[in-house]
Amino acid sequence: MNSASEPWLATLRRRLLQRSPDALRADVMAALVVSVLLIPQSLAYAMLAGLPPQIGLYASLLPLLAYALWGSSPVLAVGPVAVLALMIAQALGALPPGVSPSEGALVLAAEVGLILLLAAALRLDALASLLSVPVLHGFETGATLTIALSQLPVLLGSPAQGFELPGLWQSAQSSGFAWHGWTAGFGLLACGLLLAGRRWLRPGLARLAPMGLLLLAMAAASAGDVASHGVALVGTLPPMDLHTSLPRTEAELWWNLAPSALLIALITYVSSLVVAESLARRRGEKVQAGAELRGLAAANLCAAFSGGMPVAGSFSRSVLLHEAGSRSRLSGVFVALFMGLAMGLLAGPLASLPKSVLAATILVAVLSGLKFQPFVEAWRYARAEALLMAGVAAIVLCWSVSAALALGVLGSIALLLQRTARPHVALIGRVPGTEHYRNVGRHAVQCQPGVLGLRIDESLLFTNARSLAEVVQSFLNHTEPGAEPMRRVVLLMSPVNSIDFSGLEALRELHSHLKRQGLRLDLSEVKGPVLDRLRAANWTRWFEGEVFLSHHQGMVQGQSNPVDKLVDES
Structure with a gap:
C-alpha cells in the first residue's frame, strides 16, 4: 500500500465507524438503487461522447470516491451526464491526427479538474452567477433536443451522423434517409418498454427498468443472433481492469482543448451547484460552494488518471439518491463499490448489447427532463429574458454549445446594462x-x-x-x-x-x-x-x-x- 492511499482509507474508515447502523443501511440501499440506473447511463453517455462504453464505467468509480471525500452534498450523484457528454463529443470532434478520443477525454478531464481546483483556490464561487437562469434553461433545453436528435440515427440504424441540426439534416439527406428495420425494431421497442415502465410501474420498479431492459436486450440479441441481421452491437470490450492512466502532455493538445475545458468546467460547477442547492433546500441542509468546487475538481482529476471522462452532478440520479433515503456522502462510496462489481460481471454480456437499446435509454432519459414551462413563465414575466432563453436553445441546437454559452453570457450582461443604464x-x-x-x-x-x-x-x-x-x-x-x-x-x-x-x-x-x-x-x-x-x-x-x-x-x-x-x- 502506498502512502498516498492511506489518508483515503483512514478517512473512509473513520466515516464508516461514525455512522449508525440505520444510516449505513440507508446509504447502502440508496446506492444500490442509483447504481442500477448509473450502469446503463454511464455506458450510454460514454457512447454519446464518442468514447468506448467502458470509459463511462471507469468515470463512475474513483471520481465518486473523490467527491465523497471533498464534496459537501450528501445526495449529489457525480458521474457521466448527458449535457457534458454532448460538450465532450463536440470538443473531441477536432482532435489532431494521432490522438484518440479516449486520450482527448483524459486531457479534458484533467483540464476541467485543474480549472475547478484553481477556482477553489481563488475562491471564485461567484462563477455560478455567470450563467443566468434564462441562459441555463435555454442551454439545457437546446442540449436536450440536440442529444435526442443525435441519437435518432443510432436508434433507427441510419448512417446519418451529427449533433447540430443543420449537419444532421444534411447527413440524413445524403444517406437518403435510410434506416435499418431490425435495428429500429430493437430501438423503438426499447423506447416503448421504458415509457411503459415509467407510466405503469411503481416508482421503485420503474427505477429498475433500464437495467432490466439492458439484461433483456442482451439475452434476446444473443439468442436471436441479431448481429447476422445487421444490428449494430456494442462489441467485445477490452478487459475492464481499472488502472492508472496518464493524460498526454503535448502543450498544443492542451492548448487546443483549453477553451472547451473552460466551458465544460463552468457547466460542471453551475449545473452541479444548482442540483445540490435545490436538494439541500428540500432537506433543510446547506451546501458549501467552495467545497463543491474542491469535490468536483478532485472527481475530474481522478477521472483523468483512471481512464475516465469529465464528470458532474446528475439531476436525475441525485433526486433518486435523495428519494431513496441517502444520509451522507458515503452513499457515493457504495455506488462506486457496486459499479466495480458490475464491471467484473458485465464485461462479457455487454458485447451482445444492441447500440440502439443504449440510444433508447438516452432518448427516454433526456426527454423526460424536457420542460417548456419556463419559456411560458419567462414570456409572461420578462419577454427580453424569454427571447434570450429561446435564442440560447436555438444556438445550441443549430450551431454549437460553446457559441450558445458565450452569447448567452454576453446577452445576460447586455440585459443587465440595459436595465441599469438609466437610474430609476x-x-x-x-x-x-x-x-x-x-x-x-x-x-x-x-x-x-x-x-x-x-x-x-x-x-x-x-x-x-x-x-x-x-x-x-x-x-x-x-x-x-x-x-x-x-x-x-x-x-x-x-x-x-x-x-x-x-x-x-x-x-x-x-x-x-x-x-x-x-x-x-x-x-x-x-x-x-x-x-x-x-x-x-x-x-x-x-x-x-x-x-x-x-x-x-x-x-x-x-x-x-x-x-x-x-x-x-x-
Missing part, C-alpha cells in the same frame, strides 16, 4: 396625515410647493450615473403650469447602497446643473457607509446643500444642521 428615480409626495412619502403615480399624496421630492431607487454606479442630471431635469420640465417656482430638489437616498467615483461625479454634475438654474440640491436619509465615502472624498468642497436625517424633515424645513454635523451623527 420616482417623484414622491407625502401621504396625508403621515410623514411617509410614496410614488405619486401609485398613491394619493400631497406635494410640497416649491420643493421637488425625488427617490433614487438604486445605487449610483458607472452603469447608470451618467444620466442622473438628465432624469432629474425631466421632472423639473414637467412641473404644473402656474405652480410655485421650484427652489430646491431633495433626493431621498435610502435605497442607495453605494456610490462609486462615476456616481460621485454625476452627483457633482447634478449639483452644478441645478445651481446654474438657481436651485439647491439637498439629500435625505443617506446611509452611513455612503456618507463615509462622500466625506472621504471631501465632498463639502463643492456640495452647498444640506443632508437631512429624514426625508420629511428635508421637505418641510428650509434650513437644518450643517452637513459636517449630520455626517458625524450618521
Whole structure:
C-alpha cells in the first residue's frame, strides 16, 4: 500500500465507524438503487461522447470516491451526464491526427479538474452567477433536443451522423434517409418498454427498468443472433481492469482543448451547484460552494488518471439518491463499490448489447427532463429574458454549445446594462396625515410647493450615473403650469447602497446643473457607509446643500444642521 492511499482509507474508515447502523443501511440501499440506473447511463453517455462504453464505467468509480471525500452534498450523484457528454463529443470532434478520443477525454478531464481546483483556490464561487437562469434553461433545453436528435440515427440504424441540426439534416439527406428495420425494431421497442415502465410501474420498479431492459436486450440479441441481421452491437470490450492512466502532455493538445475545458468546467460547477442547492433546500441542509468546487475538481482529476471522462452532478440520479433515503456522502462510496462489481460481471454480456437499446435509454432519459414551462413563465414575466432563453436553445441546437454559452453570457450582461443604464428615480409626495412619502403615480399624496421630492431607487454606479442630471431635469420640465417656482430638489437616498467615483461625479454634475438654474440640491436619509465615502472624498468642497436625517424633515424645513454635523451623527 502506498502512502498516498492511506489518508483515503483512514478517512473512509473513520466515516464508516461514525455512522449508525440505520444510516449505513440507508446509504447502502440508496446506492444500490442509483447504481442500477448509473450502469446503463454511464455506458450510454460514454457512447454519446464518442468514447468506448467502458470509459463511462471507469468515470463512475474513483471520481465518486473523490467527491465523497471533498464534496459537501450528501445526495449529489457525480458521474457521466448527458449535457457534458454532448460538450465532450463536440470538443473531441477536432482532435489532431494521432490522438484518440479516449486520450482527448483524459486531457479534458484533467483540464476541467485543474480549472475547478484553481477556482477553489481563488475562491471564485461567484462563477455560478455567470450563467443566468434564462441562459441555463435555454442551454439545457437546446442540449436536450440536440442529444435526442443525435441519437435518432443510432436508434433507427441510419448512417446519418451529427449533433447540430443543420449537419444532421444534411447527413440524413445524403444517406437518403435510410434506416435499418431490425435495428429500429430493437430501438423503438426499447423506447416503448421504458415509457411503459415509467407510466405503469411503481416508482421503485420503474427505477429498475433500464437495467432490466439492458439484461433483456442482451439475452434476446444473443439468442436471436441479431448481429447476422445487421444490428449494430456494442462489441467485445477490452478487459475492464481499472488502472492508472496518464493524460498526454503535448502543450498544443492542451492548448487546443483549453477553451472547451473552460466551458465544460463552468457547466460542471453551475449545473452541479444548482442540483445540490435545490436538494439541500428540500432537506433543510446547506451546501458549501467552495467545497463543491474542491469535490468536483478532485472527481475530474481522478477521472483523468483512471481512464475516465469529465464528470458532474446528475439531476436525475441525485433526486433518486435523495428519494431513496441517502444520509451522507458515503452513499457515493457504495455506488462506486457496486459499479466495480458490475464491471467484473458485465464485461462479457455487454458485447451482445444492441447500440440502439443504449440510444433508447438516452432518448427516454433526456426527454423526460424536457420542460417548456419556463419559456411560458419567462414570456409572461420578462419577454427580453424569454427571447434570450429561446435564442440560447436555438444556438445550441443549430450551431454549437460553446457559441450558445458565450452569447448567452454576453446577452445576460447586455440585459443587465440595459436595465441599469438609466437610474430609476420616482417623484414622491407625502401621504396625508403621515410623514411617509410614496410614488405619486401609485398613491394619493400631497406635494410640497416649491420643493421637488425625488427617490433614487438604486445605487449610483458607472452603469447608470451618467444620466442622473438628465432624469432629474425631466421632472423639473414637467412641473404644473402656474405652480410655485421650484427652489430646491431633495433626493431621498435610502435605497442607495453605494456610490462609486462615476456616481460621485454625476452627483457633482447634478449639483452644478441645478445651481446654474438657481436651485439647491439637498439629500435625505443617506446611509452611513455612503456618507463615509462622500466625506472621504471631501465632498463639502463643492456640495452647498444640506443632508437631512429624514426625508420629511428635508421637505418641510428650509434650513437644518450643517452637513459636517449630520455626517458625524450618521
